[in-house]
Amino acid sequence: MRVGSTDEMPNQARIPYRMRRLSKAPHGRIMDGPDFEKSALIPTIAQDASSGKVLMLAYMNAESYAETLRTRRVCYYSRSRDKLWRKGEESGNVQHLKHLYYDCDGDTLLVRVEQVGGAACHEGYESCFFREVDPDTAAAHIIAEPVFDPAEVYGRS
């Protein structure tokens, strides 16, 4: 699994890994940041900073995490394309970083973002979670209207 080497990274981007400060958690556990040594790819939840809506889940590696902090624009790591994924680079629907959190185990990230274009999903919906399951029947239903037409934005036929 490819993880950005420090050679590729501009000086500023190395700060999180070289100089990260220790913050002592209660109950004696040390936790100084997301742990990319444990997992090269860390699941990252994107939440709309205004509405609180959960928009999507993607993955970050150390390099995309550093770039996100440095640029304040959310950068993921695409597992299917095996490279950095600057969210919105194709659609224009970038995510401006407002807040970034990591969880108690250091293996999940949460970003609160301003979602440009009002839609995070490549299918044109505000949120990727636009299908709800009815527990009584286990059937799924689409519960939202698309904000844009993917065929227009991505040029699909």
Place this chain on the structure above:
Amino acid sequence: MRVGSTDEMPNQARIPYRMRRLSKAPHGRIMDGPDFEKSALIPTIAQDASSGKVLMLAYMNAESYAETLRTRRVCYYSRSRDKLWRKGEESGNVQHLKHLYYDCDGDTLLVRVEQVGGAACHEGYESCFFREVDPDTAAAHIIAEPVFDPAEVYGRS
């Protein structure tokens, strides 16, 4: 990776996999539910149904997913203990299922829950995301107060 076999599962729990209906997504793609054939363990975001706060991320396998739908109490699959994890079984802080969604790729779940006890995190915080990173310094800060003392709830010294 262990996934619950159908033999172990009560009849009702099989419904989601045997009878799940196809819902045709826009643009011709068929998506009939979370795809446990693609990933035996699916990351699951838990969000407080009232406040919209993102509480935690854990994983479900097919068996825990079926149990969650059937019981309306959120059941995950613990990767570290390698078994079903009925959230709150030790602390009493169970999660009542209000809504369940899956994403456009069928590889992530979102549950909106009523969090009993007001805290989802085993460290006593409402949310597991209680550490925020300052992009300017890459330093982390604890941004919440614990709701309970884990030593009391879990009997740690």
